Amino acid sequence: MREFDYVRATDTARASVEGQGAETRFIAGGTNLLDLMKLEVMAPSKLVDISRLPLDRIEEADGGLRIGATVTNSDLAADPRIRASYPVLSRALLAGASGQLRNKATTGGNLLQRTRCPYFYDTDTPCNKRSPGEGCAAMGGETRNHAVLGTSETCIALHPSDMAVAMRALDAKVEVQGAGGETNSFAMEEFYLLPSDTPHIETILESGDLITGVHLPAPRGDRQVYRKVRDRASYAFALVSTAAVVKMEDGRIADAAVAFGGLGTMPWRDPEVDAALTGEAPSRALFDKAADLLLREAEVTDGTAFKLPLARRVLRAVLEEATA
Amino acid sequence: MQIDLTINQKSYSLELDSRVTLLDAIREHVGLTGSKKGCDHGQCGACTVLVNGRRINACLSLAAMHDGDEITTVEGLSDGELSPLQAAFIKEDGFQCGYCTPGQLCSATGMLQEISEGWPSHVSDSLDGPYELSEAELSERMSGNLCRCSCYPGINAAIRSVGEKA
Numbered sequence: 308m309r310e311f312d313y314v315r316a317t318d319t320a321r322a323s324v325e326g327q328g329a330e331t332r333f334i335a336g337g338t339n340l341l342d343l344m345k346l347e348v349m350a351p352s353k354l355v356d357i358s359r360l361p362l363d364r365i366e367e368a369d370g371g372l373r374i375g376a377t378v379t380n381s382d383l384a385a386d387p388r389i390r391a392s393y394p395v396l397s398r399a400l401l402a403g404a405s406g407q408l409r410n411k412a413t414t415g416g417n418l419l420q421r422t423r424c425p426y427f428y429d430t431d432t433p434c435n436k437r438s439p440g441e442g443c444a445a446m447g448g449e450t451r452n453h454a455v456l457g458t459s460e461t462c463i464a465l466h467p468s469d470m471a472v473a474m475r476a477l478d479a480k481v482e483v484q485g486a487g488g489e490t491n492s493f494a495m496e497e498f499y500l501l502p503s504d505t506p507h508i509e510t511i512l513e514s515g516d517l518i519t520g521v522h523l524p525a526p527r528g529d530r531q532v533y534r535k536v537r538d539r540a541s542y543a544f545a546l547v548s549t550a551a552v553v554k555m556e557d558g559r560i561a562d563a564a565v566a567f568g569g570l571g572t573m574p575w576r577d578p579e580v581d582a583a584l585t586g587e588a589p590s591r592a593l594f595d596k597a598a599d600l601l602l603r604e605a606e607v608t609d610g611t612a613f614k615l616p617l618a619r620r621v622l623r624a625v626l627e628e629a630t631a
Numbered sequence: 632m633q634i635d636l637t638i639n640q641k642s643y644s645l646e647l648d649s650r651v652t653l654l655d656a657i658r659e660h661v662g663l664t665g666s667k668k669g670c671d672h673g674q675c676g677a678c679t680v681l682v683n684g685r686r687i688n689a690c691l692s693l694a695a696m697h698d699g700d701e702i703t704t705v706e707g708l709s710d711g712e713l714s715p716l717q718a719a720f721i722k723e724d725g726f727q728c729g730y731c732t733p734g735q736l737c738s739a740t741g742m743l744q745e746i747s748e749g750w751p752s753h754v755s756d757s758l759d760g761p762y763e764l765s766e767a768e769l770s771e772r773m774s775g776n777l778c779r780c781s782c783y784p785g786i787n788a789a790i791r792s793v794g795e796k797a
């Protein structure tokens with residue numbers, strides 16, 4: 308690990324000032340950042356520890372809930388209000404990592420966790436995300452854990468979060484405090500950026516920008532399902548996952564929000580998929596049509612080709628459960 | 632930098648490089664070598680300790696982040712006599728080489744507390760507790776602790792024998 312200065316933030320407003328600088332990073336749980344720093348994939352010269360800022364609360368706000376950025380993944384999954392009204396979020400969190408890691412991992416850190424692409428981790432291989440312009444060893448390499456949607460010529464790295472997939476289906480907004488002290492909210496599709504030719508820039512965050520929380524609006528549907536398929540039964544990242552938030556009326560789908568993990572370079576959601584389901588009676592043909600729409604622009608490699616039939620089956624199973 | 636740690640109810644004032652992980656501080660600087668380093672990347676659970684009663688991987692945390700926290704390592708689980716879990720691991724043959732055992736013990740201690748607080752798991756049918764320590768719940772909740780000797784039958788029997796009494 309490279310040397311760094313350690314500063315503990317004691318004031319939320321000041322943290323964004325302390326957090327400025329291209330080589331400065333916030334540390335919350337540390338479960339992703341320290342992993343990457345040990346391998347020198349990331350080498351910040353200053354860490355601002357935000358783990359003791361008073362951002363560890365879940366409060367009612369605007370008809371929904373506001374989750375502080377340092378609420379741990381465990382506390383969020385177990386919160387009675389989340390379990391009752393946003394079960395898809397509890398389920399997604401519980402499907403991720405391990406008991407120990409969830410006790411440390413935070414809401415903000417989970418959103419910003421970096422890809423698990425093995426070439427991003429291996430500093431002896433080229434990676435445009437780690438070192439822009441170097442090339443991409445995943446192209447023509449081992450790609451079982453890579454993305455098929457939102458990819459570019461320079462990068463096919465997957466966004467690995469489970470939590471963020473559920474949040475995308477729940478229309479969550481990310482609250483960001485800028486270096487000047489102002490706070491803005493961003494929908495997930497604004498917050499994350501596609502790789503295009505700058506895969507090292509993953510979100511709209513700029514130097515000093517601190518995630519202070521995530522806002523969940525009132526849930527749009529009471530039928531919520533999260534399904535994750537992985538190489539072993541526990542403690543593994545998703546090959547494919549799907550979060551669905553559905554409202555049924557008179558046997559028809561009155562509202563549908565479906566998001567996907569294991570497929571996209573960012574937590575994925577496609578408005579055309581939601582629109583195709585809305586107003587329709589559930590049927591196998593409808594679910595297949597939704598899968599066709601979802602995968603219409605998928606780009607596969609030899610390693611990721613299996614994800615297309617798998618995604619179809621997971622989507623069908625999730626929609627069957629959510630509309631039953 | 633100066634870092635004050637409270638480990639097993641004893642205070643230690645240490646002069647450490649900012650890079651020192653909580654695990655290395657405990658093992659190399661305080662000299663409590665019960666906690667083990669398996670992978671150093673959050674993947675095996677050998678380094679599990681309790682911080683303010685909750686289990687975490689000490690390898691993925693900085694010592695500097697734990698100033699003032701109550702840290703419990705395997706050495707702090709027993710007070711002269713073995714804890715019920717430690718005794719059960721011996722009775723049920725919950726180890727072979729023993730390398731994963733300190734992490735298993737700390738993790739199981741934290742896990743039993745989580746169950747008693749009604750936390751759900753990935754395999755729970757309902758998100759409304761309470762939960763019993765079935766074989767499926769136990770395997771899921773302990774999946775962050777790997778045993779290279781694959782002593783899972785003994786480990787699970789030991790934890791369940793204590794969990795059922797709790």
Ligand SMILES: Cc1cc2nc3c(=O)[nH]c(=O)nc-3n(C[C@H](O)[C@H](O)[C@H](O)COP(=O)(O)OP(=O)(O)OC[C@H]3O[C@@H](n4cnc5c(N)ncnc54)[C@H](O)[C@@H]3O)c2cc1C
Pocket residue numbers: 332333334335336337338339340341342357376377402403404405408411412413414415416417418419420467468469470516517518519542543544545672673674
């Ligand atoms: C073995 C293992 C298995 C895992 N399995 C899964 C899995 O199955 N599913 C899954 O979803 N995840 C999994 N994870 C990843 C885990 O969820 C993340 O490591 C964790 O959520 C990161 O949170 P943290 O608070 O520890 O982040 P940190 O490591 O502290 O930070 C991560 C990044 O976010 C930045 N950051 C943190 N908080 C803020 C903030 N408030 N504002 C601005 N920037 C911030 C940091 O600067 C850093 O760049 C796994 C991790 C490990 C080690």
Ligand code: FES
Pocket residue numbers: 667668669670671672673674675676677678679688689690691
């Ligand atoms: S040494 Fe910490 S999890 Fe393996």
Ligand code: FES
Pocket residue numbers: 725726727728729730731732777778779780781782
């Ligand atoms: S007893 Fe040998 S690793 Fe578990």
